[in-house]
Amino acid sequence: MDIKARVRTFILEDLLMVALPTDLADDASLRKLSILDSTGVLELVAFLEQAFGIQVKDGELLPGNLDSVDAIVSYVREKLGFQVAEPQA
Amino acid sequence: MCGIAGIFAGPEGSFPARRELEQMAAMLRHRGPDDEGVLAEGPIGLAHVRLSILDPDGGHQPLEATDGSACVTFNGEIFNHVELRAELEARGHRFRTRSDTEVLIEAYREFGDEFVHHLNGEFALALWDRVHRRLVLARDPAGVRPLFYQERAGRLAFASEIKALLVLPEARRSLDADGLAQVFTFWGPLAPRTAFAGILALPPGHLLVARADRSTRIHRYWDWSYPARLPREAPERAPEAYAEELGELLRDAVRIRLRADVPVGAYLSGGIDSASVAALARSLGADIRTFSVSFAERAFDESAHQMEMAQFLGSRHICVETRPEDIAAAFPQVIWHAETPVVRTAPAPLWLLSERVRQEGQKVVLTGEGADEVFGGYDLFKEAQIRRFWARRPDSRIRPRLLERLYSYLEYSPTATPFARDFFGTGLEGAQEPGFGHLLRWRLTQRAWRFFAPDLKAALSRDPVDALRLDLPAGIANWHPLSADQYLEARTLLAAYLLAAQGDRMAMAHAVETRQPFLDPRIIAFASSLPPRLKVAGLKDKVLLRRTMAPILPPAVVWRPKRPYRAPDAASFFCAGDPVDYVADLFSEDSLRRSGLFDPQATLKLFLKCKRQEAIGFADNMAFVGILSTLLLQHHFCRVTAAPIAA
Numbered sequence: 244m245d246i247k248a249r250v251r252t253f254i255l256e257d258l259l260m261v262a263l264p265t266d267l268a269d270d271a272s273l274r275k276l277s278i279l280d281s282t283g284v285l286e287l288v289a290f291l292e293q294a295f296g297i298q299v300k301d302g303e304l305l306p307g308n309l310d311s312v313d314a315i316v317s318y319v320r321e322k323l324g325f326q327v328a329e330p331q332a
Numbered sequence: 333m334c335g336i337a338g339i340f341a342g343p344e345g346s347f348p349a350r351r352e353l354e355q356m357a358a359m360l361r362h363r364g365p366d367d368e369g370v371l372a373e374g375p376i377g378l379a380h381v382r383l384s385i386l387d388p389d390g391g392h393q394p395l396e397a398t399d400g401s402a403c404v405t406f407n408g409e410i411f412n413h414v415e416l417r418a419e420l421e422a423r424g425h426r427f428r429t430r431s432d433t434e435v436l437i438e439a440y441r442e443f444g445d446e447f448v449h450h451l452n453g454e455f456a457l458a459l460w461d462r463v464h465r466r467l468v469l470a471r472d473p474a475g476v477r478p479l480f481y482q483e484r485a486g487r488l489a490f491a492s493e494i495k496a497l498l499v500l501p502e503a504r505r506s507l508d509a510d511g512l513a514q515v516f517t518f519w520g521p522l523a524p525r526t527a528f529a530g531i532l533a534l535p536p537g538h539l540l541v542a543r544a545d546r547s548t549r550i551h552r553y554w555d556w557s558y559p560a561r562l563p564r565e566a567p568e569r570a571p572e573a574y575a576e577e578l579g580e581l582l583r584d585a586v587r588i589r590l591r592a593d594v595p596v597g598a599y600l601s602g603g604i605d606s607a608s609v610a611a612l613a614r615s616l617g618a619d620i621r622t623f624s625v626s627f628a629e630r631a632f633d634e635s636a637h638q639m640e641m642a643q644f645l646g647s648r649h650i651c652v653e654t655r656p657e658d659i660a661a662a663f664p665q666v667i668w669h670a671e672t673p674v675v676r677t678a679p680a681p682l683w684l685l686s687e688r689v690r691q692e693g694q695k696v697v698l699t700g701e702g703a704d705e706v707f708g709g710y711d712l713f714k715e716a717q718i719r720r721f722w723a724r725r726p727d728s729r730i731r732p733r734l735l736e737r738l739y740s741y742l743e744y745s746p747t748a749t750p751f752a753r754d755f756f757g758t759g760l761e762g763a764q765e766p767g768f769g770h771l772l773r774w775r776l777t778q779r780a781w782r783f784f785a786p787d788l789k790a791a792l793s794r795d796p797v798d799a800l801r802l803d804l805p806a807g808i809a810n811w812h813p814l815s816a817d818q819y820l821e822a823r824t825l826l827a828a829y830l831l832a833a834q835g836d837r838m839a840m841a842h843a844v845e846t847r848q849p850f851l852d853p854r855i856i857a858f859a860s861s862l863p864p865r866l867k868v869a870g871l872k873d874k875v876l877l878r879r880t881m882a883p884i885l886p887p888a889v890v891w892r893p894k895r896p897y898r899a900p901d902a903a904s905f906f907c908a909g910d911p912v913d914y915v916a917d918l919f920s921e922d923s924l925r926r927s928g929l930f931d932p933q934a935t936l937k938l939f940l941k942c943k944r945q946e947a948i949g950f951a952d953n954m955a956f957v958g959i960l961s962t963l964l965l966q967h968h969f970c971r972v973t974a975a976p977i978a979a
Contacts, residue, residue, distance in 0.1 A: 257941055261782040261934040274754050277779070281755045282949030289946075306751065 246295070247316045253290050254312065258283055269312040284309065291315070297322040334382045334393070335360030335840075336405040336479075337491035338458050339500075340467045341375040342546025345486025348377030356489075356496040357381050362669075363407070363492060363840045369393050371403060375544065376460050376467065378405040383843050385409070385592050385695055390429030397437045398426060401463050404437045407492050408455030408477045409847070411588040416450060440468070445539060448553050452588070452853055456534075458490060465544040473554040474702065474851045475523070475536025475827040478836055482531045488542050493837075494531055494671045498969060504530045505970045507929070507962070509791035515673045516780045516958055517796045520828030527672045527965060536827050556822045558815035558860050560807060574866060575880040578858065582880070585852035586612040589698060596847075597621040597689065598698040600641050600649070601897055602634030604874065605700025605709070607641045607889045608881045609849050613698060614645050615884070622647040623689050623697065625654055625681040632898050637889070644886050652688045654681040656904035660912045663905075663961070668968050669841040670833040673961040675777060675954035678899045682838040690842040697839075701830060702850035705822045706859040707877045708814060708867030709894055711738050716769025716817050717868060719756060723763035732756060737871055766808050767801060769817040770824070780955035783930050783938065800824070814864040901953040902942040905960065909943060918963040927966055930959055 247269070255267065259278050273279035279287065287309060288299045297319065308318040337356035339348035350372045357368055357379040364381030371378045371394045380393040386409070394405045410416065413432035416439060421427070425438045432453070439447040440459055445468065454476035459468040469490055471479050481490040485502035497503055508529040511521040521527050523535035534540055537554035586609055590596050598610040600622045613620050622642050626635035635651055642649035659680040666680045667673075689697060704710050715738055722731040735756055755772070762768050774797055781789070793799075800820075808816050831848075839846045849855070859867075866876040873894060882890045905915045917923060919939040924932040941947050942956050 256937060257946065259782075260937040260941070261931060274751060279751065280776075280779075280949065280951065281752050282951075284751050286946065286948060306754075 246319050250312055250315050272310050274310055295319050334407045335363035335492040336407045337379040337496045339377045340488045340542055342486045347375055348372055353377045353379040355499045356491055359496040360492055365843055380405040385594055386432055387430040391431035395433045402437055402461050404459045406433050406457040408453055410436055410451050410453040412452035467542045469534055469540040471534045471536055471538055473537040476831050479534045480531055494528055509788055510793055513792050514796045517774050517778050518824040518828055519675055520832055522828050556819050558811045560810040561812045574876055578880045581855050581858055583612055585849035585855055587616055589847040589849050590618050592696050594695045596696045597694045600624045600638045602637035604889055605703035607885055609698045609700050610645055611884050620647055622649045624651050625685050626651050628655055652685050654684055656900045659904040664964055667961050667964040669837045672833055673958050673965055674833050675958040677901050677904055677957055679834040679838050681899050683841055686839045686842040686844040689844050696845045699846045699848055701848045705826050706850050706856055707874045709874045713817050713868050714871055720763045723760040726760050766804055766816040770820050776951055777954055779951040780958050783935050783955055785929055785931050788929050812864045814868055902947050902956040906943055927963055
């Protein structure tokens with residue numbers, strides 16, 4: 244399972260647990276949807292560390308890294324050392 | 333302390349049969365194992381089960397007035413019965429017994445319905461006025477003692493506990509959607525609503541008068557009240573003067589609560605409230621025994637502080653250590669007695685404590701309940717003050733950092749995460765509205781609504797928060813914000829949960845009477861009029877109470893920050909990853925489908941998350957405990973058929 248699929252499964256099955264009326268958009272704010280609250284962040288971090296073998300530093304606990312599926316996936320990819328493709332000139 | 337019940341038949345209702353009244357009394361016997369009495373007299377029937385505390389030989393009930401004009405069945409204590417008796421004797425009343433019950437009935441004869449204003453006590457009562465053919469039900473101001481009723485089949489039936497109403501043929505056995513929604517918001521149903529359809533609670537501080545033609549009138553005779561905000565809030569008197577007055581009031585409140593023909597003990601939580609009560613009782617010469625709850629988990633345990641206080645008092649102390657498996661084992665009984673879902677397991681240790689207290693032969697204990705509401709002790713009050721301070725400069729980065737000083741006792745503090753600013757910054761624009769301080773807690777609890785089944789959601793009439801806001805005192809907008817927070821705390825958490833599911837019901841499950849000096853009406857009136865800064869000042873709470881008790885208590889007890897009483901929640905129900913048997917049964921897909929109240933798929937995910945011990949947040953824990961207790965309630969009291977929610 245790829246990173247995005249695993250992250251989405253965790254968010255929907257473990258954090259949210261109930262079905263959303265519409266599909267969760269990858270760029271939707273998890274805070275605004277009340278999926279991610281203050282302890283939900285801790286659960287998310289525990290999942291990321293366990294599932295992907297990364298260490299999340301305190302300074303990286305930022306909405307910019309964790310507030311949407313897209314943000315989480317980018318953050319995990321970066322932590323795993325994936326190269327972000329440079330836009331072609 | 334006792335249990336009461338009765339039936340008042342109108343023109344279309346069948347007269348209460350003696351056997352019906354005996355059946356109702358039988359459901360209350362745990363409240364009053366010492367004596368039982370029933371009166372059936374045409375349209376009126378009264379029943380009583382008695383826990384003998386005052387005048388064991390003369391207190392049999394239902395009790396008639398000396399001239400036979402009235403008859404009463406009464407649960408509770410009138411602590412000022414000595415003074416009231418003297419006043420009534422001076423007005424020509426004569427007494428046959430030493431009991432406070434007779435004082436009550438003579439007070440009614442003297443003052444009519446105004447008699448409630450002369451009572452300093454905790455009570456729920458039913459008084460049949462034979463002359464005017466009217467039934468009076470009344471409940472104490474703060475709501476220490478419960479009283480439920482239903483009006484069906486032409487009869488008004490009432491009882492200390494709902495289970496006594498459910499034995500009647502006219503009773504419905506369905507849960508109430510709006511009552512459940514209130515539990516999953518405020519932690520308990522707000523009177524007059526209960527968790528049961530068609531069964532109402534007489535709200536605290538209310539009188540109900542029913543006449544022979546069965547017209548019923550309910551009116552509020554008392555409510556929590558605070559002065560309009562003063563332009564300047566500087567104390568008008570020196571703090572020493574306030575402290576001196578409070579010291580005298582507290583001493584007298586404890587003194588009259590030591591009145592009993594049986595020994596009086598005290599609960600010790602480890603905090604200043606119960607310590608104050610116990611120390612004052614000791615200083616008044618009472619040889620009190622003290623009792624407390626401890627936990628193996630350090631996060632919840634305060635036994636070191638309890639022992640420190642017991643040693644200071646020189647009391648014979650008993651500490652009941654509670655393990656998570658004890659909570660799980662007791663929980664079905666806890667819900668049988670609570671008669672409502674609960675979102676925390678905290679009542680369970682108190683059920684275990686009262687069991688031990690009773691085994692030790694003790695019938696009466698003093699508690700520190702009410703001090704946090706009356707004198708401003710909750711973190712929520714401080715949290716609200718900081719958020720209001722922040723709301724005046726929403727762009728400030730420094731102001732919200734004050735929140736980090738709160739909740740440091742929590743393993744997963746909500747202020748210690750990067751998103752705390754978002755959470756606590758929600759709704760800052762409504763900082764001056766009543767409910768601002770509570771809205772975060774209410775909405776956090778409401779996150780459990782996502783597990784409600786579609787039928788339950790569809791049966792909800794309106795958001796309980798909106799309904800509460802429409803039912804607030806007219807002048808609340810002019811009160812100091814702390815006063816509005818105190819009002820809402822007393823009206824919701826105190827009356828609907830702390831004094832009910834966690835208070836009366838857990839103690840009376842084992843016939844133990846609790847007495848709350850901090851809810852003495854004189855102390856409530858005094859505290860309501862205090863300048864707010866003598867309650868909460870910045871991050872200091874119960875400022876005046878601490879100052880008042882400083883000469884009496886050890887400094888460590890006086891100045892230690894408050895730690896709220898908590899118990900292990902969802903984790904209690906799993907041992908090494910395996911659920912307790914009854915929990916596994918209730919959370920099976922089949923059981924959840926038959927219940928009809930919760931979405932089976934989503935609820936199973938929550939169950940599995942708790943089983944994996946991954947539910948670390950309040951929202952998941954409250955949802956799990958709330959759902960489990962709702963399923964137990966349904967199992968105990970409702971026939972689960974096609975319609976678990978009343979239409």
